[in-house]
Amino acid sequence: MTDANRDSVKGNDPDKVVISAALTGALTTRDQCEAIPYTAEEIAEEAAAAREAGAAVAHIHARTDNGSPTYSTERYQEIKDEVQARTDIVINFSTGAIHEPVESRAEYVRETQPEVAALNMGSMNYAKYSESREDYVFDMVFENSFSEIREMVTTMGEAGVKPELECFDTGHIGNTRPLLAEGKLEHPLHFSLIMGVLGGIPATAENLAHQVRQLPDDATWQVIGISEDQWRLVGAALSMGGNVRVGLEDNFYVSEGEMAESNADLVEKAARMARDVGREPATPDEAREIMSIE
DSSP: OOHHHHHHHTTSOSSEEOEEEEOOOSSOOTTTOTTOOOSHHHHHHHHHHHHHHTOSEEEEOOBOTTSOBOOOHHHHHHHHHHHHTTOOOEEEEOOOOSSOOHHHHHHHHHHHOOSEEEEEOOOEEEEEEETTTTEEEEEEEEOOOHHHHHHHHHHHHHHTOEEEEEESSHHHHHTHHHHHHTTSSOSSOEEEEEEOOBTBOOOOHHHHHHHHHTSOTTOEEEEEEOGGGHHHHHHHHHHHTOEEEESTTTOOEEETTEEOSSHHHHHHHHHHHHHHTTOEEOOHHHHHHHTTOO
16 A cells, blocks of 8 residues: 555545445434434335445434434444344444433433444534525534533443544544543544535535544544535445445435445445445444454
């Protein structure tokens, strides 16, 4: 491997790609896509199907049976139990929320102890703009103060949960520095580089390369491309030695105009793209080794 290639691969495996499937999201609904799972059983079935299609990690936001977001420890435990009864996929719980106290989010991480939990690394304007409407579809401030980030990462450390550091812009990567200095975070770190959200870094291959250059040399990383930007960024990340996330949380379409019928449809395409560039989807156990999940 050349030095240039090693710089982009970082701590990833150049021959194996960890594919994550973001099964539900917090804002997506069946009015938008009929395949969105709501119940614990539906989420578990989607996780098992995604695993068979090539996913090693399932990223999960809990829902009530009618589809509303929930931060209930009981529901998260139910989801974990149902997933583990069906598959060996790595379970990754979201901790992101707007207007939800950090205490309730920390509680379900502490009590359910998923192998991985997503940790948003900074505050930002968070919006979607419709060119056709000439208006915002939604317009929010996604607040993640340093004190809340510290509380969440402390909880994860005490519970033995691997933090997945979600970075929507370059400054969010830099926000790891005080946590490392305090010993709240330890190398090797694992990053999600989210691109294409209005308010965050634009979704281009050049910006992805810039983000990866900011990461520690031993860090593992994946790209998350939002909506129509997803497949271009998946292609860029695969060629750089990165891991990738797909799923109905981020994008409904297998290709332009063709809506996915399940999360597995999106995972199958990502696995095919990985093989096309000479990489093989990692198994859950291989993902655990690559991501240093203990």
